[in-house]
Amino acid sequence: xxxxxxxxxxxxxxxxxxxxxCNHSTISGxxxxxxxxxxxxxxxxxxxxxxxxxxxxxxxxxxxTEDRKSSTLILPHATLRDTAVYYCIVRVRGVxxxxxxxxxxxxxxxxxxxx
Amino acid sequence: ExxxxxxxxxxxxxxxxxxxxxxxxxxxxxxxxxxQQALGQGPQFIFQYYREEENGRxxxxxxxxxxxxxxxxxxxxxxxxxxxxxxxxxxxxxLVATDTQYFGPGTRLTVL
Numbered sequence: 001x002x003x004x005x006x007x008x009x010x011x012x013x014x015x016x017x018x019x020x021x022c023n024h025s026t027i028s029g030x031x032x033x034x035x036x037x038x039x040x041x042x043x044x045x046x047x048x049x050x051x052x053x054x055x056x057x058x059x060x061x062x063x064x065t066e067d068r069k070s071s072t073l074i075l076p077h078a079t080l081r082d083t084a085v086y087y088c089i090v091r092v093r094g095v096x097x098x099x100x101x102x103x104x105x106x107x108x109x110x111x112x113x114x115x
Numbered sequence: 116e117x118x119x120x121x122x123x124x125x126x127x128x129x130x131x132x133x134x135x136x137x138x139x140x141x142x143x144x145x146x147x148x149x150x151q152q153a154l155g156q157g158p159q160f161i162f163q164y165y166r167e168e169e170n171g172r173x174x175x176x177x178x179x180x181x182x183x184x185x186x187x188x189x190x191x192x193x194x195x196x197x198x199x200x201x202x203x204x205x206x207x208x209x210l211v212a213t214d215t216q217y218f219g220p221g222t223r224l225t226v227l
Contacts, residue, residue: 002157034215043117043205043218044158087157093213102148102171103207103216105157 002106003027004088009110012082018075020109022088025069032093033064034103035073037084044087044105047073078113085110117141119208119219127225128196136191136222140208146170147189148216149181150205158205164189165212193224201226 005023012018024033032051036044048055048062050071055062061074075082087108118141128134140147146165150158160173164183178194187208193200203223207216 036218041203041221041223043119043207043220045117046215046217049215102160102163102173103150103158104160105150107157 002104003031003090004106006086006088006106006109008107009112011112011114012075012078014080014113014115015077018078018082018111018113020073020075020086020088020111021070022073023070024088024090027068027090028092030092031090033062033068033071034089034091035060035062036087036089036103036105037082038087038108039081039084047086078111080113080115083111083113117208117217117219119206119217121204121206121219121222123222124220125223125225127227129227130196130198132196132226133192133194134196134224136193136204136206136224137188138191138206138208138219139188140206141217144208144210144217145187146209146212146214147183147187148207148209149189149191150207151175152203152205152221153199154202161191163212170212196226198226200224 034049035047038044064071085108120139148163149161152158162172167183183189203221207218
């Protein structure tokens with residue numbers, strides 16, 4: 001079972017920031033938070049990951065709370081092309097064996113960006 | 116584009132048949148993971164290959180099998196196809212088993 005909880009759907013106006021929340025209250029100390037998105041049955045696209053510090057890249061920002069029990073993915077200026085299902089995943093890094101850090105997907109959040 | 120390619124893009128089979136799906140990993144990546152995604156669901160982990168050895172398996176029956184070649188490309192084989200095997204099959208490659216996984220576009224399998 002997925003170790004994360006996300007709202008099933010969210011709307012966002014084009015040009016505004018999209019803030020997607022994720023709860024992972026049982027996260028372990030060696031588990032990272034990963035975000036992927038999937039546009040209309042294409043392969044999932046990696047967005048960003050982090051351990052405990054906030055992270056930013058060209059696609060998004062990831063804010064992780066101090067207790068690491070929740071996080072928020074921020075798309076600063078959403079466009080229509082950001083309409084997708086967004087998955088928040090916790091996974092181990094640094095462990096090669098024992099299923100090598102498999103990804104366990106939940107249902108994700110379906111983000112609809114509207115004009 | 117992730118550099119991960121899959122073939123074929125679409126496939127139609129009948130119950131009881133066998134199918135082979137192929138995945139070419141991104142250059143320099145030695146690990147391939149396979150996932151099954153049923154309609155309306157998130158992807159489910161099938162298994163992972165790391166340096167040509169199976170490195171973990173999800174809750175799938177033995178008729179799902181795989182292979183990884185010396186160039187780190189991979190195959191997923193499914194025997195005795197069932198209707199419920201209809202799904203999008205995704206492969207993902209990573210630099211090593213623990214690194215970020217990058218997905219291919221998937222193969223859509225329909226079993227009639």
